[in-house]
Amino acid sequence: MNKKRKISSYIDIRNTVFFEITVGITANTVLLLFHIVTFLLKHRLKPLDVTIAQLALVHWMLLVTMGFIATDTFGFENWGRDLMCKSVIYVNRLTRALSISTTCLLSVFQAITLSPRNSCLEKFKHKSSHHYPCCLIFLWVFNMLLNIRFLISIGATPNVTSHSLVFVTESCSQRPISYLFRYIFLSLVNVQDISFIGLMALSSGYMVSLLCGHKRQLQHLHSTNLSPKISPGQRATQTILLLTSFFMLMYFLDCVTFSSLVILWNNDPINLCVQMLVGNGYATICPFVLMSTEKRMIEWLISRWKRQ
Template sequence: MVKKKGKISRFFDIRSTVFFEITIGIIANTVLLLFHILQFLFKHKPKPLDLTIAQLALIHLVMLVTMGFIATDTFGFQGWEDGLTCKVIIYMQKLMRALSICTTCLLSILQAITLSPRNSTLAKFKHKATYRYPCCLVCLWVFNMLLNGRFLVSIGATPNVTSHSLIFVTESCSQWPISYLFRYIFFSLANIQDISFIGLMAFSSGYMVSLLSRHKRQIQHLHSTSFSSKSSPEGRATQTILLLMGFFMLMYFLDCVTFSSRAILWNNDPISLCVHMLLGNGYATVCPFVLMRTEKRMIGCLTFWWKR
């Protein structure tokens, strides 16, 4: 009896942490998004890097809001009676998760292009990125909307009758089975996309590390002293994005491990479900705080308002 109470107590503690994490993430992404919206209003030509950060904040904001609805239904606070709500919420959450991977990869590639020297191959894309970037964003959104469109068809309200063919997504929503061919096609496309973008992240991150190391050696050779702790704005931005890439890959790996563990070993254990949700929301919550490190004007404004 004591052991059962201890397990329930830990479940409530982790559940409270899930909602706290979602709330903090929503606030942080809202602040970051509003800051860039104000920047866009005062700037005639926003840079692709700024557009990417603003889009990432918007994606994570929607992702955390939908996850809040999913957590509310999963933990039994409020259910959804109609299938349309299930379709929209689950579809938006899956779509935002896929777009988060794509946009994070774009952020890494754009920073690598920005950091590249003039005589490099990537330098040729600096001017092209400004004009072709909107088309790239539209293509990514359309592709992911179509790829995740299967959830609009397969997700519905959980019926009152028991069925072994259903896959429970939340307390009120279930996924109906689709044909093996379509399931294999969608699964393959989603995995190819994830692997491709993560590979591009790793490549661009390695390229930026090599550029920073080369720049550090040049500075040491010119001044014959240790590398100054005051790096350039580009260097700080690159270090921030590298930190973001590393954290994203760690969270993605842990999320995959916990999802597989739940499917194989833990089944529907509530504590494992909460841990999986914590890891799934970790990147979207931490990301805005990491990006804020490079925005000195934003930090100055927040400090000013805090002192008032």
């Protein structure tokens, strides 16, 4: 209780956390609605559009559950119910896992799309479009099963003090599970994260090399006075490269702040708030990066503004 009052006293940090969550929810809602309207009008979406829509949905769910967690952390609400704790924590962990896996899939798919005809990835070009929906469904099912442990171990914090409980939020705690299951789940999560980060790094490096090679070719074909236009595919690739680079940066910072929260500062309130800000950074910035390069959305917003 003392910790809750201490955290709630940091008004500026508290307001910054809620401002970040509100901005992120609003931006992801706009991005998701735009792709829903596009689907209703055209009745067909490209794999890239489907992935962006899924990212917007995942980040929207992540920030909404983070809003519930923040209200409990800062002392505005006490859940006190097992079902509420299980649902919020489960969805929050699930969407965090889906965020990294969907971003990785987006990066790998764009690398395959950008690959030239004589590359080793050429044979995956036609297959990737057909199997892409199955990959998205697999990511949902896999992560739902992987994070099901939170539905079992998370519950409302009892009134009786127990040293065996691990506090997740002020109202929710994690009950102890056997060492074997804990080791298995942690190993799977770590292997998953390392694999996705590694795939992102490899696909990003591959796309950078292709873009550099394409730029050198254009410099030979065009005079120095002319500035060649960037194709839509190259623009999409640059956007995905920016997203993956930003994600890896925020993931690294999140690991650093989480480690310092657990080891160095011993749940210091300021470090806890910083960890919340860093953990939500990618979900908040991602829709703005995607919207800034979406010509259809910009043109639609400009036309709506002119009508008013």
